[in-house]
Amino acid sequence: MTISFQTWMQTVWISVTQPAEMAGKVLSMQFSRDVLWTALALVAVLNVLLLGVLQLISPMSADAPEQVITVSPFGYLAIIGAFLTFMIFMLVHAGRMMGGDGTIEGTLTLLVWFQAVSLTLEAMQVLLVLLSPAIAALFGLMSLGAIIWVFVNLVNVLHSFANLGKAIVVIFMALIGTVLGTGLVMGMLGITPPGAF
Template sequence: MTFDFQTWMRAVWTSIMEPSDSARKVIDMNIPRDALWMGLALVAVVNVILVVLLQMISPAPVAFQEQGFALSPFGFVAIIGVFLALFVFGVFYAGKIMGGQGSLQGTLAIIVWFQSISLTLEAIQVVLVLISPAIGSIFGLLSLGALIWCFVNFINVLHGFKNLGKAMVAIVLALIGTALISGIVLAVLGVGPTGGMA
């Protein structure tokens, strides 16, 4: 089986246009858990690279920069890595609370694949910003809408819900729980917006 850029982009496009079918295929692949955790770590690192690139080509307003939000790359990796890892458990347990049937391994597979889609769109946005910041911004907004639609459907399939409303509630619960616990964990690790991890 050949795997090239066109194949990858076709898979990303299919996931956005047919998210439910794509979610089922990802879960049915039964990728080993160790490989999935490695994949999660990889997307965290790539995420940091793209964030840094976007900052370089589209710097934040001076007022925002003065608030001390500068972080080292290690700080970014720590924040994104901790958040993603906790978000996996957040989505899993939030779904269980809502009566979902998803497994932890299935949740991990869904999160890794969703992040892969998100990073692909983010990479496209970086290229578009270089061509035209306005076009890049519009693409970013469209991507956000597509990603929300995609993820809600992913979680709906993962937990076997019968409607998207339940999936949205599970996602909100997961986000709230993950944000709270991440804040505590990062505070213990000494990672924050005013300097981060050196």
């Protein structure tokens, strides 16, 4: 199956405007766990590449270099990989604590899809930075709202909840566990925020 740029952008638009319906379609696709973990590794690498490009072209990186955490590409990849991995297991366990029925495979599938949509919006922001940093910043705020909306709906569908409230609680619980786990990984790698002792 060949996906054109126009088709992909239409799919991303539907994912943002109708996230619950798209989540159901994505979950209906049956992928092996190996394929899903490989896809997750790929989106982690793409995250690092886009982050590097954004830092290079952003005027803020030149104005306040002391505020930027200097990490090697491998370090960024380790952090993003750890974050995504912890998030998968935290979403599953937190969801089940709230009465959900999400699985590892389902969570992997939806998280990879969410990352693909998020990376598309991030790539658009990178292009906008070249045209106008102000417009790019505004687009970034709009994108943030959009991806939060998408993520809440994906988690809601994943665990078959009857309302978005439970999904929000699950995300909050999962984020706490994920941040703590990722913090441990950062500590093991010796990565600390600027000004930390």
